[in-house]
Amino acid sequence: MTRAIDHHPVRLRRSVLSVPADNQRALAKVRDLAADAVIFDLEDAVSPDRKGEARDALVRHLAGNRPQAETIIRVNAAGSDFGEADLAAALAARPDAILLPKVESPADIQRVLDWLSERDAPEELRLWAMIETPRGVVNGPAIAETGRTFGGRLDCFVVGLNDLRKETGVPALPGRNYLVPWLMQILLAARGSGLDVIDAVFNDFRDPEGFDTECRQGRDMGYDGKMLIHPAQIDAANRYFGLEEAAIEEALSIIEAFSLPENAGKGVINLHGRMVERLHLEQAMKIAAKAEIIEKRKARS
Ligand SMILES: CC(C)(COP(=O)(O)OP(=O)(O)OC[C@H]1O[C@@H](n2cnc3c(N)ncnc32)[C@H](O)[C@@H]1OP(=O)(O)O)[C@@H](O)C(=O)NCCC(=O)NCCSC(=O)C[C@H](O)C(=O)O
Ligand SMILES: [Mg+2]
Numbered sequence: 001m002t003r004a005i006d007h008h009p010v011r012l013r014r015s016v017l018s019v020p021a022d023n024q025r026a027l028a029k030v031r032d033l034a035a036d037a038v039i040f041d042l043e044d045a046v047s048p049d050r051k052g053e054a055r056d057a058l059v060r061h062l063a064g065n066r067p068q069a070e071t072i073i074r075v076n077a078a079g080s081d082f083g084e085a086d087l088a089a090a091l092a093a094r095p096d097a098i099l100l101p102k103v104e105s106p107a108d109i110q111r112v113l114d115w116l117s118e119r120d121a122p123e124e125l126r127l128w129a130m131i132e133t134p135r136g137v138v139n140g141p142a143i144a145e146t147g148r149t150f151g152g153r154l155d156c157f158v159v160g161l162n163d164l165r166k167e168t169g170v171p172a173l174p175g176r177n178y179l180v181p182w183l184m185q186i187l188l189a190a191r192g193s194g195l196d197v198i199d200a201v202f203n204d205f206r207d208p209e210g211f212d213t214e215c216r217q218g219r220d221m222g223y224d225g226k227m228l229i230h231p232a233q234i235d236a237a238n239r240y241f242g243l244e245e246a247a248i249e250e251a252l253s254i255i256e257a258f259s260l261p262e263n264a265g266k267g268v269i270n271l272h273g274r275m276v277e278r279l280h281l282e283q284a285m286k287i288a289a290k291a292e293i294i295e296k297r298k299a300r301s
Helices: 024-032 048-064 084-094 106-118 133-140 140-149 161-168 180-191 208-221 229-242 245-259 279-301
Strands: 016-019 039-043 071-076 097-100 126-131 154-159 196-199 224-229 268-271 276-277
Touching: 016 024, 016 229, 024 048, 024 154, 048 084, 071 084, 084 106, 097 106, 097 154, 106 126, 106 140, 126 133, 126 140, 133 140, 133 180, 133 208, 140 154, 140 180, 154 180, 180 196, 180 208, 196 208, 208 224, 208 229, 224 229, 245 268, 245 279, 276 279
Parallel strands: 016 039, 016 224, 039 071, 071 097, 097 126, 126 154, 154 196, 196 224
Antiparallel strands: 268 276
16 A cells, blocks of 8 residues: 655745844844745753743744744743743744754654644644754654654654764764764655655854755755755755756656656656656656745745
């Protein structure tokens, strides 16, 4: 039996910029930036003594300055001193998604799903999960599957390598050689349950060459985009995780070929000397859908 795992629509998540919720100057910049998604952070970018202030500032800010980008709020962990107040503020601010940090087990997701359903949270509110601890990596497939099975709210993993390095002792070396196996493990867990997956931040925001190299690596590993910490990283992320003209043209030619009457009902066709199957048609449709979103976004800016 074929299992349908694609439970969410195609979304563009090439550049996912994090903004500390208590940084007014940074908040004021967000609306003019070309990031596909913005994470308003209440967790590690906000010091413990400013959590309440950050929460209030964020709710006020989003009430009057809703970005066009997909809007996500990263809360503190549900079991922490700040978790419940953050969740309540996030619900009030009506983001597209809430990002849960340091998710380690299906129970971490389930607890928040229950909390949201007790409060009649809007059906369209999504959950994202940071995978950034050893237990999170090991339990990745079960976490992804729980989020998919119960209500289907979970639709994206974000990798947190700063925390993972801290927890494991693996240093930050160029090439991320010792981290790549875990990055691929997280990618498999996400894809196995139809989730999007976002590569980790690159801390040296004044090193564009290093950033380019890491974007290329993330893209080649199959990631949908990169979490960012600075506006200077947005354009490169959009470029590396975007679509090349040749890929769009190829996708359109596959869609066109399968729509010809002589190919109706065929599972496999010959397209200019290359075997193309219906699985390629599925891929092509996703590329075409992303290309359409990119075009709309260009027209808007
Ligand atoms: C890293 C920074 C603290 C650097 O800030 P700053 O010194 O202000 O940099 P610049 O002077 O170069 O900034 C130029 C202007 O750009 C604005 N700016 C800077 N960053 C952002 C941003 N993220 N979003 C919007 N605007 C931004 C500055 O305000 C300057 O404008 P102006 O003030 O008008 O002159 C800073 O970039 C920063 O705080 N970045 C985000 C940090 C963050 O969100 N951290 C949490 C995410 S990282 C993570 O999650 C790790 C993960 O959990 C893991 O475990 O790996
Ligand atoms: Mg972290």
